[in-house]
Amino acid sequence: MEKVEKIWFDGEFISWDDAQVHVLTHTLHYGLGVFEGIRCYRCDSGRTAVFRLREHVERLFNSAKVVDLKIPYSLGEIEDAILETIKVNGLEEGYIRPLVFIGDGAMGLYGYENPVHTVIAVWPWGAYLGEEGLEKGIRVKISSYTRHHVNTAMTKAKVCGYYVNSILAKKEAKDHGYDEALLLDTEGYVAEGSGENIFIVRHGELKTPPLTSILEGITRDTVIRIARHLQIPVREERFTRDELYMADEAFLTGTAAEITPIREVDGKVIGEGRRGEVTALIQREFFDIVKGRKPLFEEWLTYVGEVRCETGSG
Ligand code: PPE
Numbered sequence: 001m002e003k004v005e006k007i008w009f010d011g012e013f014i015s016w017d018d019a020q021v022h023v024l025t026h027t028l029h030y031g032l033g034v035f036e037g038i039r040c041y042r043c044d045s046g047r048t049a050v051f052r053l054r055e056h057v058e059r060l061f062n063s064a065k066v067v068d069l070k071i072p073y074s075l076g077e078i079e080d081a082i083l084e085t086i087k088v089n090g091l092e093e094g095y096i097r098p099l100v101f102i103g104d105g106a107m108g109l110y111g112y113e114n115p116v117h118t119v120i121a122v123w124p125w126g127a128y129l130g131e132e133g134l135e136k137g138i139r140v141k142i143s144s145y146t147r148h149h150v151n152t153a154m155t156k157a158k159v160c161g162y163y164v165n166s167i168l169a170k171k172e173a174k175d176h177g178y179d180e181a182l183l184l185d186t187e188g189y190v191a192e193g194s195g196e197n198i199f200i201v202r203h204g205e206l207k208t209p210p211l212t213s214i215l216e217g218i219t220r221d222t223v224i225r226i227a228r229h230l231q232i233p234v235r236e237e238r239f240t241r242d243e244l245y246m247a248d249e250a251f252l253t254g255t256a257a258e259i260t261p262i263r264e265v266d267g268k269v270i271g272e273g274r275r276g277e278v279t280a281l282i283q284r285e286f287f288d289i290v291k292g293r294k295p296l297f298e299e300w301l302t303y304v305g306e307v308r309c310e311t312g313s314g
Contacts, residue, residue: 001123001125002123002124003016003123004016004089004091004121004122004123004124005088005089006085006088006089007019007085007119007120007121008081008084008085008119008120008121009117009118009119010117010118010119011073011081011118013085013088019119019121021101021103021104021117022103022104024104024107025101025102025103025104026101026102026103026104026105026106026107026111026114027101027102027103027160029107030109030111030161031159031160031161031162031164032067032069032101032102032111032159032160032161033069033099033100033101033102033159033160033161034060034063034064034067034069034099034100034157034158034159034160035060035063035097035098035099035100035158035160036056036057036059036060036063036096036097036098036099036158037056037095037096037097037254037255037256038050038051038052038053038056038082038095038096038097038098038255039051039094039095039096039125039255039256039258039290040086040091040093040094040096040122040304041093041290041291041292042092042093042291043291043292043293043301044291044292044293045292047292047303047304047305048086048091048092048093048303048304048305049290049292049301049302049303049304050082050083050086050096050301050302050303050304051255051290051300051301052218052222052300053079053082053083053302054079054302055218055221056218056255057075057078057079057082057098058075059158059216059218060078060098060100060158061075061078062156062157063156063157063158063159064100064157066154066156066157066159067154067157067159068112069100069102069116070116071100071116071118072116072118073118078098078118078120079302081120082096082098082120083302083304083305085120085121085122086122086304087304087305089122091122091123091124093124094122094123094124094125095122095123095124095125095255095256096120096121096122097120097121097122097123098118098119098120099118099119099120099121099160100116100117100118101116101117101119101160102114102115102116102117103115103116103117125256127258127260128195128254128256128257128258128260129179129180129252129257129260130179133179133260133261134258134259134260134261134283135275136261136263136274136275137251137260137261137262137263137264137270137273137274137275138179138180138252138260138261138262138263138264139177139178139179139180139262139263139264139265140173140178140179140180140181140182140193140252140262140264140265140266141172141173141176141178141180141181141182141265141266142181142182142183142184142241142265142266143169143172143173143181143182143183143184143194144172145165145168145169145172145181145183146183146184146185146186147165147183147184147185147186147191147192147213147214148162148165148213149185149186149213150212150213153165155213155214155215156211156215156216158215163195165183166181166183166194166195167194169181169183169194170194170195173194180193180194180196180252181193181194182198182244182265184241185209185212185213186213188240188241189209189238189239189240190209190238190239190240190241190243190244191209191213191214192209192214192215192217193252193254193257195254195256195257196217196219196252196253196254196256196257196260197209197214197215197217197219197220197252197253197254198244198250198251198252198253198262199220199223199250199251199252199253200239200243200244200247200248200249200250201247201248201249201250201271201276201278201279202243202246202247202248203248204232204233204278205232205233205234205235206223206224206227206232206233206234206235206278207234207235207236207237207239207243208220208223208224208234208235208236208237209236209237209238209239210236210237210238211236217253217254218255219253219254219255219257219258219259219286220253222253222286222289222300223253223259223282223286224236226282226285226286226289227282229285229296230281230282230285232278232281232282241265241266244265244270245265245266245268245270247270247271248270248271248276248278249261249270249271249275249276249277249278249279250262250265250270250271250279251279251282251283258283258286258287259279259282259283259286261274261275261276261279261280261283263275
């Protein structure tokens with residue numbers, strides 16, 4: 001990965017190489033920590049804008065709430081720190097990774113008296129599933145791993161440890177020559193990708209799994225709003241893998257993955273085996289929005305380096 005100069009670590013900027021932790025860091029052993037993934041884009045005006053900053057930082061605080069981590073900063077402070085981190089590094093376009101974790105101190109499962117650390121790293125990050133994937137679509141495999149049961153993991157929280165499930169699914173898919181894994185829920189319905197939500201297009205309608213055992217994706221919400229704006233019907237409804245096989249189009253959504261068309265699932269060609277029309281339409285609208293070309297969705301953009309009249313408090 002491409003390094004930048006500084007990382008925000010507990011309120012201070014330190015150099016990338018100095019951003020280290022002790023080997024007895026609690027989160028490293030047991031996985032209880034929360035994080036976010038946010039993107040910023042260089043707009044046509046030349047300015048850099050963070051996409052849906054408020055919603056991402058709110059989700060970070062909600063994730064922390066779900067697992068009882070106390071973030072020692074307010075929501076507004078984290079937002080400002082994110083903007084500052086982008087600015088000091090001169091990042092024009094890329095990815096932002098806030099992480100809240102439990103430091104070293106006591107070992108054993110009850111780490112709640114250990115210090116809680118907060119870091120914000122940024123780096124340039126291109127297309128998550130490849131530039132070609134964005135254009136031509138990717139090949140996906142239904143995973144042999146099941147997405148967490150709602151009472152095993154509270155999947156609306158973006159918790160570090162949950163990602164072991166995603167990593168194994170992703171590795172399995174890659175080992176079998178696919179680009180990405182798709183996980184079913186404990187009842188066998190389509191849930192989500194290893195790090196993306198999923199949509200299908202059938203009979204001119206969009207369908208996406210309801211928010212039960214999946215992450216409340218911010219890109220998912222963006223797509224739903226874009227579809228409504230374009231007057232494409234959207235249903236949040238469970239569907240099965242055979243319905244996915246029969247779909248006219250399918251695509252994945254995520255901050256990292258953006259909007260990535262699916263051209264094949266388990267060796268079966270989806271639709272015409274390339275980016276479908278509805279997918280292309282939504283993808284185009286999405287990139288226009290994040291790059292500041294759509295005044296109607298301007299409220300989703302927070303520009304870096306501008307004085308903000310409103311900073312929320314946590
Ligand atoms: N489901 C999961 C499990 C998930 O991790 C993500 C984001 C999503 C859905 C989509 O959510 P949103 O980004 O709000 O639209 N995955 C992040 C981590 C990727 C990584 O490799 O790290 C991301 O896209 O930033």
